Each structure stands twice: as C-alpha cells, then as structure tokens.
Amino acid sequence: MPKTVKAADPVSLATGVREQLEQIILSGEYAPGERLNELALTERLGVSRGIIREATRSLENARLVEIIPNRGVVVRTVDVPDALELFDVRAGLASAAGRLAAARATTEQLRSLAKLHEEMNDLVRGNDSVSYATANHAFHDAVMLASGNSRLQELDLTVRNEMQLYIRKGVLGEAQLKVSNLEHGRILNALKAADAEAAAREFELHILNGKQRMLESLRSSPARRAS
Amino acid sequence: MPKTVKAADPVSLATGVREQLEQIILSGEYAPGERLNELALTERLGVSRGIIREATRSLENARLVEIIPNRGVVVRTVDVPDALELFDVRAGLASAAGRLAAARATTEQLRSLAKLHEEMNDLVRGNDSVSYATANHAFHDAVMLASGNSRLQELDLTVRNEMQLYIRKGVLGEAQLKVSNLEHGRILNALKAADAEAAAREFELHILNGKQRMLESLRSSPARRAS
C-alpha cells in the first residue's frame, strides 16, 4: 500500500491523482461532508496544489465532491431525496441499455451473464450481502457493456458511484436478495430471447424495485447520525 | 460585446471561464478537431493559464473537448456512430423523464408546454427550422424540468450539448418538422392524462424517431468534409 504514488501511466499526473482521490472517497475514508485540505493532499500524494486542484475540479463534475468558493472542497452529502433521484436516472439508463443489449449481446456475453447469475444464487443462499453487492455491480456492468454503448456505460458508472456516497448501510435482507436475483433472471431471459422491449422493461423495473428495496430497508432502520 | 470578461459572478474565476468557453465551443467558433491554445485563451479571457487549465479539464468531463497529453486540448469530434450512441442515451433519459413528469407536472407547467407546442405548429407552417430547433430545445427542457429530477435535467443537457458538436447541418425538412411536433402533441397528451407509461413511451419514441430523422437527412446529403 504505497503512501506516495507518482503517475502510474505515462500520461498526465492529474488523471492519476483524480483516480486515486476517487478511490479514496469511494472507499469511505473521508465521510460525506468532510473537508479535503489541499495542502494535506499535496503531502499525501506528492504533487503540487495545482494538480490537486485539477483533480478535485474533475471530481466535482462527477458529483463526488462539492466545491464551496473560498471554503474548499468537501465530500458530497447524498441524502435520501438525492438517492431517489439517482435511482430514477439509472432506471432510464437501464431501459436504454436493456433495449440495446437485447439486440447486440454476443453469446459469449450472455454466457458470462448467466454465470454471474448462477454465482449470485449461491451468494443469496449463503446470505452474503457484501459479496452479492460486488457481483451485482459486475452484472450491471456486464449488461451495460453488452449494450455496446460506451457513453451509456460511462454515465451509469458515474451515477452509481455518486450513489455509493449514500449507500453505507445498504444491507439488504435475504428475502430482498432473492427477489433481486430473480429479477436478474428475468432480464437475462429477455436478453437471451433478444426481446428488446422486455429487456428494457425488466431492467428498468429492476432498478425501480431497487429503489423500493432501499426505501423498505430505510423504514426498518430509519435512524442515522449518531454521536 | 465584451472581448475580455472578468468573472461575472462573485464566485470563482474558473467557473465563469468554463461557461464562456462552453459558449464559445457550442457557438461553433472553433471547429471540431481544432486545437485550443492555452496562451491564446489566456490573452482573450484575461486570466492565467492555471484557470484556463481548470476550465478545460471541466470541459473534458462534459465531453466537449478532448485532452491529449503533451499535445493540448482539441474540440471534440463527434462522428455519426458517436451521435447515434448519444441518441440512445437520451432516449433512456427521456423515458425516465416522461414517467416522472406524468406524475409530477403542475398545471402551469402543462400550460407552458401546450403553449410551446402551439408556437411550434406555427413554425412548422412557416418551415422555420432554425427557430423550430430553439423551441424544440425549450420543449425538451420543459419536460425535463417537469420531471422534478435535477440530475436528469442536468445529464440531458450535457448529452444534448455534446450532440450539438455533431449537428451542424441538422436541417430537417418541413415534413419531418411536422411529424416531430405531432410527436410532441402525443407526449403532451400523455402528460395531461397523467399516464406515466404512455408519457415514458412517447417521449422515448420521440428521441428514437429523431435518430431516424437524422439518419434520413444524412442519406439525402451524405457528403461532408469539403476543402
């Protein structure tokens, strides 16, 4: 685990720093609302403030941080209404991705999706919600990839990352996991059948149901913000 | 028409510069593929290179420019396959927006949309495709606004701006204009009826039909790139 990392690529420093900062933020090392001190980052990452600045500005576009003039950059706080908005956006992206993937997915991509679906069934049985979340991301990415639309892929990832600022306590119950993967099965079947309308509908519905699942799990543990 | 403009807002310079550059690029003053010289922008906008750098990095995130390491920043070239991808993305966003707007649009917003629809009918009759394009943007923005989802609104605008890098010769014929506004009417009716499914479907279809219209108008004038 390197403390000071120079540019990994042969290309610009700012890009590398941006990716590092993204990792740091998504890992939860800095809590939402917490301030990022430019000088501190300078020492930690071994680059000058200009570079840090370019990187944080880029992160602002990705909505991972918020920049308050003359006050600095803080990790963005995503509240419940924000998260609900993001689910709706992802639902739209999913609809488009489902439609395209149904028409374009290769047999190899379908096989890969089926394999993921199987593995997730095992994780559901083991009630391993953490591993399920990882596999779930992989499944969604795979559908986006199969859509053959790079912009769609990229936007979905951006929005999902943004959402990750909210989902800290995103632990779903075993029943919810099971339903979620049943929906994956329906998506997969629609893709196999090359049924564009069904794939669009099922993928979109899967996201909207995910929104409902979040609301449910919120009802069961509504309190946050201790201390 | 000021040549050198300082920060309009009381806030950071980079933000203002970013907006100015965005306007400059979208206006077509710099052609796609053309290089933006940092020093030249420095003189023109009256700020230092650091600021220009922050602004162009931000523009890169919006996909309006491409930054090639050690080579500089160029206005992005959006080719036909790129544009087709963007139509599909917007179709997904439209689907989500239609669904939400049907549930949330206020009577005032509906009245505003109806008014725009009427005005566009006049423009169709006058075959004024330039004014139609402007009004069309307003109509789409209004639906996005009515969806009550700020992220959706913002992403749609970003993608549409990106698309504008392609649409230079986007002149539609009178027949196409007429069909386009008929579709607006169907969207409006679905919204008035608060029929979420219909609104989602019609708005999505409107974008996908727009993609087809682009392909048509491409067939009639396939050649580009003179000189």
Place this chain on the structure above:
DNA sequence: ATTATAAGGATTGTCAACAAAAATCTAACC
C-alpha cells in the same frame, strides 16, 4: 527531389510564491 537529422521555437506540464479570504485564537470589556 526526397529523406534524415539537428537546431530552434512554441506549447504544455509542473511547481513554488504571493494575494486574498476565512477560520481561529486572544484579549478586553460588559
């Protein structure tokens, strides 16, 4: 004439220093 090569200029990459604003601490006053 064409190509290869080297010198020179132009442009981007990175940094450190200065200026301005905000936050913090101190002290005086009620």
Place this chain on the structure above:
DNA sequence: GGTTAGATTTTTGTTGACAATCCTTATAAT
C-alpha cells in the same frame, strides 16, 4: 462568565516562472 473586536494563523485563489515535450524549419546527405 460571556461576548465582541482585533490580531494571527490557516487555507484557498491566482499568478508567473521554470522544465519537459512536441512541432517546425533549415540544412545536408543520398
């Protein structure tokens, strides 16, 4: 003891300078 005003420190905003890279041009050899 609490509050306010001022000074100090910290942090961000902006700039100019230096280093590295790329592009152009001139020159020479085949």
